[in-house]
Amino acid sequence: MAWLFEMEDVSYTYPGGIEPALDHITLRIPRRKRCALLGHNGCGKSTLFLHINGIYQPEHGDLKWNGEPYLYRRSYLAELRRKVGLVFQDPEQQLIANTVAEDISYGLCNAGMSDAEVARKVDEALVRFGLDDLRERPVHHLSLGQKKRVALAGVMVLRPELLLLDEPTAYLDRLHTKLLLEELETIHRDEGTTMLMATHDIDLAYEWADWVFVMHKGRLVLEGTPEEVFKRREVLEEMQLSVPLLFDVWEALDLSFFNGTLKRPRTAAELRYQLERYATENKRKMG
Numbered sequence: 345m346a347w348l349f350e351m352e353d354v355s356y357t358y359p360g361g362i363e364p365a366l367d368h369i370t371l372r373i374p375r376r377k378r379c380a381l382l383g384h385n386g387c388g389k390s391t392l393f394l395h396i397n398g399i400y401q402p403e404h405g406d407l408k409w410n411g412e413p414y415l416y417r418r419s420y421l422a423e424l425r426r427k428v429g430l431v432f433q434d435p436e437q438q439l440i441a442n443t444v445a446e447d448i449s450y451g452l453c454n455a456g457m458s459d460a461e462v463a464r465k466v467d468e469a470l471v472r473f474g475l476d477d478l479r480e481r482p483v484h485h486l487s488l489g490q491k492k493r494v495a496l497a498g499v500m501v502l503r504p505e506l507l508l509l510d511e512p513t514a515y516l517d518r519l520h521t522k523l524l525l526e527e528l529e530t531i532h533r534d535e536g537t538t539m540l541m542a543t544h545d546i547d548l549a550y551e552w553a554d555w556v557f558v559m560h561k562g563r564l565v566l567e568g569t570p571e572e573v574f575k576r577r578e579v580l581e582e583m584q585l586s587v588p589l590l591f592d593v594w595e596a597l598d599l600s601f602f603n604g605t606l607k608r609p610r611t612a613a614e615l616r617y618q619l620e621r622y623a624t625e626n627k628r629k630m631g
């Protein structure tokens with residue numbers, strides 16, 4: 345089956361809410377893909393995540409994991425949450441232990457790993473997320489960006505089958521965004537982890553994702569490859585969403601006539617490389 349997770353016609357309204365946070369939404373997550381989830385504040389991204397890992401139960405519609413419907417039983421949900429790792433938008437909601445190292449080891453200990461194994465994995469994670477100097481720090485003394493990195497490390501170290509990242513780069517600086525993306529790349533390459541990342545960073549979504557979802561008012565309005573989605577400029581603009589800068593530049597350059605051999609660049613480095621190739625080829629042609 346192509347879908348790791350499916351959500352069919354799901355609606356959910358918060359207690360006391362007037363508008364539904366999810367409004368008859370149908371969304372399927374393709375296995376092994378890196379998916380980006382775009383949409384304005386309040387369109388329902390975090391609510392969607394909280395449904396996928398079973399924290400909320402929909403008032404209407406069905407959810408399926410590997411084609412099997414969700415069961416809202418304690419044992420089922422515990423098992424589900426071992427497969428679905430959620431990094432909360434707000435790291436304050438995620439961190440539970442006293443120190444950074446304890447927090448990252450928490451889930452590993454719960455998974456029944458030996459002390460030596462836990463220690464090894466925690467050490468690795470601390471280094472990879474640039475947290476080594478902070479290992480004994482009380483979690484409540486950390487900056488917001490540091491807290492977010494601890495939360496990311498604590499979930500990613502568990503190697504879930506589906507990794508849900510709710511605005512993972514929101515509080516991160518450039519260096520730590522880069523470290524995170526490298527770590528996601530490694531996990532994706534080594535384990536084929538399926539990922540869904542909510543983000544307001546459209547350029548990041550374009551660079552990173554193989555598949556893009558766009559939500560609006562609790563519904564899914566667009567999905568497809570980055571190219572398919574960002575070509576729908578009129579739909580995006582109607583929702584006041586922008587087109588990624590590199591996509592825009594590439595469309596404006598319109599080099600499509602160039603024997604179709606130039607690949608649409610997803611990073612600034614790729615753009616430079618493509619333009620250099622174009623220039624070299626042009627020079628050669630002109631003799």
Ligand SMILES: Nc1ncnc2c1ncn2[C@@H]1O[C@H](COP(=O)(O)OP(=O)(O)OP(=O)(O)O)[C@@H](O)[C@H]1O
Pocket residue numbers: 358359361364365383384385386387388389390391392433
């Ligand atoms: N705990 C809550 N109680 C009541 N209403 C809520 C609660 N959490 C969210 N909502 C409402 O549900 C809707 C969807 O919120 P949600 O947090 O899912 O949006 P989002 O897309 O994640 O937004 P953002 O980009 O700001 O993170 C919003 O209208 C919001 O006000």
Ligand SMILES: [Mg+2]
Pocket residue numbers: 389390391433510
């Ligand atoms: Mg949110």
